[in-house]
Amino acid sequence: MRQKLIAGNWKMNGLKADSQELVAGILSGLRATPVSADILICPPFTLTASVAVAVQGSPICVGVQDVSDAPKSSGAYTGEISAEMAADIGATYAIVGHSERRAMYGESNTVVRAKAENVLKAGLTAIVCVGETLEERESGQALAVVGEQVMHSCPTQTDGTNLVVAYEPVWAIGTGKVPTTADVAEMHASIRARLNDLLGHEAAERVRILYGGSVKPANAAELLSVSDVDGALIGGASLKAADFLAIAETQK
Ligand code: 13P
Numbered sequence: 001m002r003q004k005l006i007a008g009n010w011k012m013n014g015l016k017a018d019s020q021e022l023v024a025g026i027l028s029g030l031r032a033t034p035v036s037a038d039i040l041i042c043p044p045f046t047l048t049a050s051v052a053v054a055v056q057g058s059p060i061c062v063g064v065q066d067v068s069d070a071p072k073s074s075g076a077y078t079g080e081i082s083a084e085m086a087a088d089i090g091a092t093y094a095i096v097g098h099s100e101r102r103a104m105y106g107e108s109n110t111v112v113r114a115k116a117e118n119v120l121k122a123g124l125t126a127i128v129c130v131g132e133t134l135e136e137r138e139s140g141q142a143l144a145v146v147g148e149q150v151m152h153s154c155p156t157q158t159d160g161t162n163l164v165v166a167y168e169p170v171w172a173i174g175t176g177k178v179p180t181t182a183d184v185a186e187m188h189a190s191i192r193a194r195l196n197d198l199l200g201h202e203a204a205e206r207v208r209i210l211y212g213g214s215v216k217p218a219n220a221a222e223l224l225s226v227s228d229v230d231g232a233l234i235g236g237a238s239l240k241a242a243d244f245l246a247i248a249e250t251q252k
Pocket of ligand 1: 009098168172173174175176212213214215233234235236237
């Protein structure tokens with residue numbers, strides 16, 4: 001039985017004061033109404049350490065939104081942050097290969113896999129993002145494109161416990177559009193089948209597959225009840241404590 005994971009990706013949002021307020025709101029909400037799911041917050045790098053301190057002793061985990069693909073965990077890589085550095089300040093998860101990084105910063109499957117391998121080497125859990133564009137969906141390529149991403153971006157040195165795959169259709173991110181539950185179920189089953197090819201059955205069964213893209217309090221319960229949906233990766237709605245809590249509270 002895979003434990004559900006409710007994860008907030010703050011993207012490039014948050015300054016010191018408002019982030020402390022947001023975290024305090026989430027903490028007090030979870031104290032009042034505990035949930036059964038794992039809860040993860042991924043603030044920008046600048047806030048990782050302070051958020052990690054703020055959530056100490058609570059059930060909330062902290063992650064980063066990216067790590068370096070450099071072959072070493074320290075050295076002459078100006079501007080880069082290694083997975084080891086993220087671990088050092090309290091992160092236990094790292095997102096890699098978000099579609100915004102693939103599209104805007106040209107990250108290939110090879111780069112994403114190098115990042116994911118660095119994440120695992122540093123002892124963190126990797127959240128590898130995959131997802132098709134609208135054009136790819138409309139031309140019937142969605143399953144093939146996402147299958148390729150899974151096969152070529154996921155690390156293979158894992159028993160499945162430290163790997164999470166996030167299916168985020170690019171056209172659903174920040175748009176208010178969501179796929180039908182049938183489409184989500186089909187895609188998640190297909191991702192599980194590709195993981196089976198890549199990692200073998202036992203490991204593939206342990207990998208959590210999240211859905212992301214316009215998850216809101218109004219659609220969370222339905223999306224999270226779809227078979228093979230093991231949690232959610234939430235952008236916009238994770239920036240409001242009430243919305244993030246309402247999504248988490250669908251998992252009592
Ligand atoms: P939204 O929830 O804002 O659509 O963003 C999803 C996402 O990209 C999370 O990584």
